[in-house]
Each structure stands twice: as structure tokens, then as C-alpha cells.
Amino acid sequence: MNMPIYMDNHSTTKVDPGVIEEMLPYFTVHYGNAASRNHTFGWDADKAVEAARERVTKIIGADSREIIFTSGATESNNLALKGVVEMYVEKGNHIITQVTEHRSVLDTAKRLEKSGINVTFLPVDSNGLVDPDDVRKAITDRTVLISIMLVNNEIGVIQPIEEIGKIAKERGILFHCDATQGIGKVPVDVQTMGIDLLSYTAHKLYGPKGIGALYVRRKNPRVRLSPIIDGGGHERGMRSGTLNVPGIVGFGKACEIAMKVMKEESARLLSLRERLRKGITDSLEEVYLNGHPARRMPGNLNLSFAYVEGESLLMGLKEIALSSGSACTSATLEPSYVLQALGVSPELAHSSVRFGLGRFNTEEEVDYVINRVTETVNRLREMSPLYEMAKAGVDLKQVRWRK
Ligand SMILES: *Cc1c(COP(=O)(O)O)cnc(C)c1O
Secondary structure, three states: OOOOEEOEOOOOOOOOHHHHHHHOHHHHOOOOOOOOOOOHHHHHHHHHHHHHHHHHHHOOOOOHHHEEEEOOHHHHHHHHHHHHHHHOOOOOOEEEEEOOOOHHHHHHHHHHHHOOOEEEEEOOOOOOOOOHHHHHHHOOOOEEEEEOOOEOOOOOEEOOHHHHHHHHHHHOOEEEEEOOOOOOOOOOOOOOOOOOEEEEEHHHOOOOOOOEEEEEOOOOOOOOOOOOOOOOOOHHHOOOOOOOHHHHHHHHHHHHHHHHHHHHHHHHHHHHHHHHHHHHHHHOOOEEEOOOOOOEOOOEEEEEEOOOOHHHHHHOOOOEEOEEOEEEOOOOEEEOHHHHHOOOOHHHHHOEEEEEOOOOOOHHHHHHHHHHHHHHHHHHHHOOHHHHHHHOOOOHHHOOOOO
């Protein structure tokens, strides 16, 4: 077994060797600018970009003319929200999203709010799911955009995108989906899901960092966007800037591989995930699953270990790369806003750990992680006065702490 073990595949993924192999010549031989029209270097680069564009669109069931390459999903989300709001300002000034979106959607929506746009942040239920009926009820005559993610990056739950897409269509409102965590993991089809704009990024599916895309529907309806980056008019004027040719080639290859292996890989990851979940919950008490137990992407497991700080647990597991549900800001340790939106207590949110299984994880690694997590949680609980009190039958909620 190779140490350290990487089990943080929702943060980013290792680049697949097949992807690297395909990218390399675009650094060393075909290093032209895809916008150079007068020589073979430019033509070769352009040809590679267009071939990759086909692959990147195929995985979502779109047409290659409907893709804008960006620097990643953060930029795609910014472009979708800001671009639509600016373009459709005459139609309305209201957008709908929900509370567990990625920061790049939430913070963009909050910035738009400051400039006078009305934003509805829909709640989620205790499983982390949005109710399509809430979406329907939130729509007004002034609504121009609905933005709901496909798969949540912390708890892996899959939102009812098809139902929401249907509602958006009925009401003639544009529907944007941040599908970053879902692409290559769960089937995505912009037609059946009724999606008009879709964000994704290569580095979450075994491609390189710094390259992403925004799908923009061309017909039924034709979506128009205001660009947020002006310049040489690349990507049909929607996103200026010299194309990242090796990145785009790698993104294309990553999509091609994902389409080929998705079905088998999902089944394998689901079985690894269940092995991990069962292994941990069989050997430890008071471990709670966060997010819907079934409606979640195969590689995601998010658990709270009562009486244990997630950060301390990770500190004790230095040879394993995982994420905790606390965001370290400069002064405080903020519990995850996603878990809080589910109604998880701050204590249990602080106790949470996200296991992100991916293509390169093995059963051997899973078994190692089960043992090390069990051992470390037991050790930390033995040192915890709260755990001792709870074991002795004290109801901690009734305890009045001296200030
Ligand atoms: C990672 C992620 C993003 C941001 O993608 P970048 O390419 O790193 O900017 C956006 N949304 C979700 C759901 C993500 O998981």
C-alpha cells in the first residue's frame, strides 16, 4: 500500500495517466495558439481544441457549439449567474437558488443581491434535498434564473434536477445546474434534465486543474449571456482569453475515459463506500451519516463521530487525506454551512468527516482506513470528559455549564 492514502476526491482528483499522456504533446510539439490562423501550429492546436470540445459535450448530451471553455467551475458559475442576470435585466430581477450550493454560486448570488437583484435561497430537508414544490412556489413574474446543483460537494446528495428542470421549462425560466461533482459519476443529460446552463470542471474527474466549461443551450430556448471577461473575443465572445490548449485536451480525454468507465467505476465505488460505512459503523457507536442514505453519489461518505472533533480526528490520521466539516477561518472554526442547513447540531457538524473515494482507491486502503478511524476515535473518546459523562448516563443537554 502506498502512503499517504488519498481519500479526498471531492476536493480534487489525481490526473489519470491516460490524460497526461494525451496532454504532453500540446506542451512540447503542438504548442501553438488555437487562435493563430496562419500556420500549422495554430491549426493543430485549434483542431485539438475542437476534438476535445466534442468529447466534453458528449458526456452531457449536448452539441459542441454549446460549450464555452473557462478556467473552472467557479468561473462557469460566475458567468452563468452574472451573465444571465445582466442579459435578462429587462425581463426581471429575481433568481432562485438554495442554501447548500457551492460557495461560487452562493457568493455570486450574494454579490448580485448587493447590486439590487432579489435572491431566494431555498432551504433543504434533513437529508439535504431541495423540494421541487418549493422551487415552483418561489417563482415570480420577475424570475429569470433557477440555479440548483446536481451533486453536493460535502454530502454527495443528488438533487431532483429533472423535476426542477421540468418546472423551469413550464414557466419559461432558465435553469442553471452546477454539475461539477456529478459529471462522470452519475449520468447527466441536459435534454432529459431540462438544463439550459451547466457548469463543470476537469479536475474533479481525473483531469487537470484550471480548465472548466459552461454549457449554454443554443435552441429551445437559445440562451444569451453577457460576458464577464472582455478581450479578444474567444469562445464566440463569451469568454475572451487564449485557450488553455493542453488543459482542454486533458479535459476532453478525462470525459472520454469517464464515459467509458462510469458504470463499472460507480458500482465499484459504491461497494467500497458501503464497505467503509459498514466497517466504521459496525465497530463504533454514535456515528451518524450526513445526507440522504441512498440518493447520493457512490464515492461519498460523510459521517459525524459524536464527542470527537473532526479536526482532531484528522490530526490523528495524518497519513490519510480526508476533509472535516469545519472550515478553518483565521479566528474561528466555523461548522459546515451545508450540515447546519440540514439541521445537524453545531457539535455534530464539528464532528464530521468527509470520505471521498475515487478511481484510484483500493479495498486494502478502505480496510486500513476503517482500522485507523476506529482506533483513533476510540482513543479520542477515551480522553473526552463529555464522552465519559454521556457513558455514565448524564444527559449533556441538561448540563448547565459555568461561564
Ligand atoms: C469544486 C467545485 C466547484 C469549483 O470548481 P473549480 O474548478 O475548482 O473552480 C464548484 N462547484 C462544486 C460543486 C465543486 O465541487
